[in-house]
Amino acid sequence: MSVSAIIAAAGSGERFGADYPKALIQLGSCTLLEHAIASLAPVTDQIIISAPAGFEKQISELVGNEITVVTGGATRAESVRNALVFVTSDYVLVHDAARALASTTLAQRIIDQLIAGEKAVIPGLAQIDTVKIICADGFVASTPDRRKLRTIQTPQGFLTSILQEAHVSNLDATDDSAMVEAIGIKVKVIEGEERAMKITTPMDLVKALSFLGFNSSFRTGIGIDAHAFAAGRPMWLGGLYWPDEVGVDGHSDGDVAAHAMCDALFAATQLGDLGSNFGVDRSEYAGASGVQLLKETYSKICASGFSIANVTVQIIANRPKLGKRRTEAIQVLSTALGGADVWLSATTTDGMGLTGEGKGIAAIATALVFKQ
Ligand code: CTP
Ligand code: MG
Numbered sequence: 569m570s571v572s573a574i575i576a577a578a579g580s581g582e583r584f585g586a587d588y589p590k591a592l593i594q595l596g597s598c599t600l601l602e603h604a605i606a607s608l609a610p611v612t613d614q615i616i617i618s619a620p621a622g623f624e625k626q627i628s629e630l631v632g633n634e635i636t637v638v639t640g641g642a643t644r645a646e647s648v649r650n651a652l653v654f655v656t657s658d659y660v661l662v663h664d665a666a667r668a669l670a671s672t673t674l675a676q677r678i679i680d681q682l683i684a685g686e687k688a689v690i691p692g693l694a695q696i697d698t699v700k701i702i703c704a705d706g707f708v709a710s711t712p713d714r715r716k717l718r719t720i721q722t723p724q725g726f727l728t729s730i731l732q733e734a735h736v737s738n739l740d741a742t743d744d745s746a747m748v749e750a751i752g753i754k755v756k757v758i759e760g761e762e763r764a765m766k767i768t769t770p771m772d773l774v775k776a777l778s779f780l781g782f783n784s785s786f787r788t789g790i791g792i793d794a795h796a797f798a799a800g801r802p803m804w805l806g807g808l809y810w811p812d813e814v815g816v817d818g819h820s821d822g823d824v825a826a827h828a829m830c831d832a833l834f835a836a837t838q839l840g841d842l843g844s845n846f847g848v849d850r851s852e853y854a855g856a857s858g859v860q861l862l863k864e865t866y867s868k869i870c871a872s873g874f875s876i877a878n879v880t881v882q883i884i885a886n887r888p889k890l891g892k893r894r895t896e897a898i899q900v901l902s903t904a905l906g907g908a909d910v911w912l913s914a915t916t917t918d919g920m921g922l923t924g925e926g927k928g929i930a931a932i933a934t935a936l937v938f939k940q
Contacts, residue, residue, distance in 0.1 A: 570657035571679055572614040573723070577601050577627070577665035578640020578647040580620060583768050589620045590767070591665035592627075596780045600767060603668035605631060608661065608723065611675050616654050617665075618647035645740045645747070652735055655728055662731070662744045663723040669779050670723060670764035677758060678725035688748045689725045691760030692718030718757055720745065721764040784938040786877065791831025791842070793824040794922060794930035805888065805929070806881075806897030806912055807859045807904065813888045816929055819848045819855075825881045825912065826858025828933035829901065830865040832879060836937040837869045862904035869937065870906070877936035878909040885929040890914040 577600075581590025591601040598606075605615060618640035619627040628637040636654050640647035648662055659682045661675060674691055681689040695717035701709045724744050726734075734747040741747045745755045763779045765772065778784075801815030804823040816822035831842045839845070845868065846853040846861055853861070869876070881901075883890060890897070894912055902910040917924035 569659065569683065570613040571611065571659045571661060571682075572616065572655040572657035572728070573608040573612040573661045573663060573675075574648055574651040574655065575601065575604050575608070575615065575617045575663050575665050576640070576644050576647045576651075577604075578618040578620045579644065579666070581666075584770060589623055591620075592623070592630075593767075593773075595668055595767070595773060595776055596782065599630070600668035601627065601665045602630070604663055604665045604670070605635065607670055607672045608663060608675055610672050611679055612661065613657055614655070616651040618651045643740050644742060645735070645744075648744060649735050649738075652732060658728055659725060660728045660731055661723040661725050664766060666766045666768065667722050667764050668767060669776055670721065671761060674761050674764060675723050678723055681756060681758060682725045682727065686725075686756045687727045687730050688745055688753050688755040690743075690745045690755055690757055691721045691723070691764060692757040693721065693760045693762070695719055719760075720757075721760040721766075781875075781938075786936060786938045787836045787838075789832045789834065789836025789935045789937070791828040791833070791835060791933045791935070792930065793827035793831065793842070794928055795822045795824055796922075796928040797926070803888070804858060805883065806890070806893070807857075807862070807900035808893055808897050810888050820846070820853060820861065821855065821857045823858025824929055824931040825883050825897075825933070826862050826901065826904075828931040829879050829881050829905075829910075829935065830861050832881075832933040832935035833865050833869055833876070833937065836935045837872055837874045839868055839872060859900060859904045862901065866905045866908075874937045874939050876905060876908040877938055878911070879905065879933060879935045880911045880913070881931055881933035883912070883914040883929065883931045884917060884923045885914065886916055886923065886926050 577591035584590045592599050616636040619637050621639050624637050638650045641650055678689045695714050698714050700711055703709045734751050739747050749755055795816035795818050797814050798817040803810040803813035803815040804821040806825040827842055834841050898910050898912050902908055922928050923930050
């Protein structure tokens, strides 16, 4: 048995108010249309997109040649009909590009019902607000029992032959199940999902982004570390070994950049500080490398549910000169933090203070983290 998917993406998005089609609006890392494709592709054998007239080529280039792109119609129903002609499978899912974040699991649950013998299956959520049926004069005609109401979403699943039959009438309806009902087919409603919300206005993007982990609570932290030079010690800085430099004193390898970063991360996540996590009383951390401490910090903050937005560290020292090894250091520090966005800079202090007088080396770091 095979499943095709039609993605209705031909609307102009008038209520959204952009000067290009709504399906091409960016949501996080990709467009609404690409999100919709990503959720349906794993459970379908064929995808057909109804594109707004004039955008067929652009959309085809965006989605690749394995996906069929047809020109949409003046109404959603017409857009679906234009795509339905190309459906080759026994079952078909009809989905709105505007419901970009509907999950693959939801699509699979619809398909499961079709396989079990249903002819038409749609997702719905319980109605939150009371709904009134009103007359043309603006007065209430009746109040339906809210417990019996559902707000209907997509993807909607059908036996292809049934959907074809429903569309023969050339009726217009805002959803396909209404047309299927009209030809006397029983439509089954299963539990929908919040994230299958329809993106209609810019305000809806705020909610949609929260499903992608944006709008999480962000927190910043700061960390500082300084060590005095000590003859005979190897120099470790920014996760790198510096063979021609004098190292610094310290319980661990004395990598002030890595230590400041750990402290900034502990501060942002409120998980203590460098001392309370890896202090001198912990013999297992004697001589520990900066990279090792960063790795351990990273697993501790992940275990507490935090993700890193970025970490910046500035080294304050006359030497070593960082410029030539900056990329290398960033790579090592970032890898220790699971590939996080890291930046490293350096400065001197015009000959003043501990670092300016060449007595030692310091670093200051900031971290931005978020919890979903
Ligand atoms: N749609 C379509 N063809 C149309 C109209 C709508 O394929 N002629 C699609 C839209 O692209 C959308 C879905 O149907 O994915 C649901 O429609 P809606 O959310 O109303 O989107 P738009 O019609 O684009 O928005 P608006 O009504 O604000 O113009
Ligand atoms: Mg519309």
